[in-house]
Amino acid sequence: MGETFIMDEVTSQAIADAFKVFGDKTRVRILFCLLENEQCVDDIAVQLNMEQSAISHQLRILKNARLVSARREGRFSYYSLMDEHVSVILNMGLEHATEDM
Numbered sequence: 001m002g003e004t005f006i007m008d009e010v011t012s013q014a015i016a017d018a019f020k021v022f023g024d025k026t027r028v029r030i031l032f033c034l035l036e037n038e039q040c041v042d043d044i045a046v047q048l049n050m051e052q053s054a055i056s057h058q059l060r061i062l063k064n065a066r067l068v069s070a071r072r073e074g075r076f077s078y079y080s081l082m083d084e085h086v087s088v089i090l091n092m093g094l095e096h097a098t099e100d101m
Contacts, residue, residue, distance in 0.1 A: 021065040022089070026050070027058050031081065031090055034068060038080035 007015075021027060026048075033044050041059065045052045059079055062068040067086050070077045081087055 018065060018067070021061060021067060022093070024058070026054070027062055028090075028093075030055065030058055030062065031067065031086065032094075034079060034081050035087060035090060038071075038078045040076045040078050044079075 029048055030044055033039060033047055041052050041055050044050075044059075045055045048055070059068060059070075063070060063079075067082050068079050069082050070079050072078075
């Protein structure tokens with residue numbers, strides 16, 4: 001039998017913190033908006049029928065959690081998923097939530 005992997009405190013806290021960010025339905029909806037392509041705050045706000053300020057607030061949380069990145073173009077910031085790992089987590093979550101429905 002193989003050895004049991006024991007995760008250290010720092011790593012386990014980092015994982016727990018990342019999953020806490022996924023615990024908000026608005027943030028999950030924003031992440032799904034970014035699944036296919038980058039978008040600016042205004043575009044996301046229109047899609048989700050929400051105020052731009054509310055979207056900006058949630059994007060700051062997602063950026064601090066390293067789930068999205070931003071690039072500036074003129075006076076606009078365009079947001080995208082940080083990397084393929086975020087896409088995988090979203091797709092696995094969708095698959096899990098919709099199986100046997």
